C-alpha cells in the first residue's frame with residue numbers, strides 16, 4: 001500500500017523503540033528529578049503515570065504510525081483523509097516535527113557533556129580530584145562556547161551519520177550493538193555500586209513510598225518525566241511504528257518498552273544513588289547530579305577512571321539511540337514531501353538543529369544573562385526551548401490520545417492491538433478520558449501562574465474543551 005520500508009526483523013521495532021526511550025531521560029533526568037523530589041513518592045507517581053497514561057498513548061502513537069505507514073506529518077494527513085476528519089489533526093505531525101527539532105538542538109549539547117566526561121575519565125584527569133576541583137571543571141566546561149560547540153557538533157554528526165545510512169544499515173545494525181552493550185555496562189556499574197557504594201541507602205531512598213511528601217509540583221514533574229522518558233508525543237514512536245511489521249501485537253510491545261525503560265531508569269537510579277550515598281553526597285542537588293556528583297564519586301573510587309569512562313560511554317550510547325529517533329521523523333517527512341534523498345534530508349534537519357543548538361551553547365556562557373532572551377521571555381534561550389518542548393510534547397500526546405481514541409474504528413484498533421475486548425475497553429477508556437485529563441495537567445504545569453487548586457479547575461476546562469473540539473473535528477462516519 002505504500003513504498004515505506006518495513007524493519008527487516010520483527011523484533012527491530014522493539015529494539016528501536018527501546019533505543020529511543022532509553023536515554024538522558026533515564027540516566028540523567030530521572031535520577032536528578034527523583035533526588036530533587038525526595039525519592040520513593042516521586043517514583044510511585046512516575047510509575048503509575050507510565051502505566052496508566054504512558055502505555056495507552058504509546059499504543060496509540062504506534063498505532064497511528066503503523067496504520068498510516070508514513071512519516072508523522074504525511075501519516076496524519078493520510079489518516080485525516082481516510083477517516084473523514086478535520087485536516088487540523090495534521091497538527092499532531094507538525095507539533096511532533098517541531099518538538100523533535102527543538103529537543104535535538106539541546107539534547108545534542110547536553111549529550112556533548114558526556115563526551116567531555118568520557119574523555120576526562122579515560123584520560124584519568126579527575127583521579128583523586130576533590131569536590132571543588134570537579135565543580136570548577138564543570139563550570140569551566142559550561143563557560144567555554146568553543147568546547148561546548150565542539151562536543152555538540154561531534155554528537156550531532158555521529159547521530160546524523162547513523163540515520164543518513166538508512167534504517168537498515170544505520171539504525172537497525174547500530175542498535176543491535178548499542179542496546180545490549182548498554183544493558184551490560186549499566187549492570188556492571190550497578191554491580192560496582194552495590195559492592196563499593198551504599199546500596200541500602202539507595203534502595204531505601206528510592207523505594208520508601210511516602211506519598212504525603214510529594215508536592216503538587218512533584219506529581220506534575222513525575223508525569224512530565226513519564227512522557228519524556230517514553231519519547232511520547234513527538235512523532236519518534238509514530239515514525240518507528242510506520243516501519244513495524246503488521247503481525248506484531250502492539251499491546252505486548254508497548255508493555256515491553258515501558259517495562260524495559262522503567263527497569264533501566266531504576267537500575268540507573270540504584271547505581272547512581274548507591275554511588276552518591278556511598279560518597280556522602282547530596283541526592284537533591286539538581287541537574288548537576290550526574291555531571292558533577294558522579295565524576296566525584298568516580299574520582300574517589302579505586303578504578304574510578306575506568307568505571308567512570310565506561311559509564312559515560314553508556315550514557316553516550318543511550319543518548320545517540322535517542323537522538324537518532326529525533327532525526328528520523330523529520331528526515332522521513334522531508335524525503336516524502338520534498339523528494340530529497342535520505343542523506344540530504346538528514347543533513348538539512350541536522351544542520352538546522354545544530355544551528356539552533358548554538359543558542360543552547362550560548363545560554364550557558366555568553367548569553368547566560370541580561371540579553372534579549374531574558375528581557376523578552378524571562379529565561380535563557382535554552383530554558384525557553386525546553387519550555388516549548390514541555391508544551392509541545394504533552395499537547396501532541398493529548399491529541400494523539402484523542403485521535404486514536406475517537407477517530408479509529410473498533411476493528412482498526414483490534415487489528416493493531418491483537419487483544420481481547422476487555423483490554424480494548426480499558427485502553428479506550430484510558431485514551432479517551434484518563435490520558436487526556438492527565439496530559440492536561442502536565443501541559444498546565446508549563447504555565448507558572450497556574451498554581452494550587454487552579455490547576456485541577458482549569459485542567460477540567462481544558463479537557464471539556466478538547467472533547468468539544470474533538471467531537472466537532474471528527475465526522476465519525478467511518479464507524480462500522
Ligand code: PHE
Pocket residue numbers: 020021022023024025026103228229230231232234236322323325326
Ligand atoms: N526518551 C528519551 C530519553 O529518555 C528522550 C527522547 C524524547 C527521545 C523524545 C526521543 C523523543 O532520553
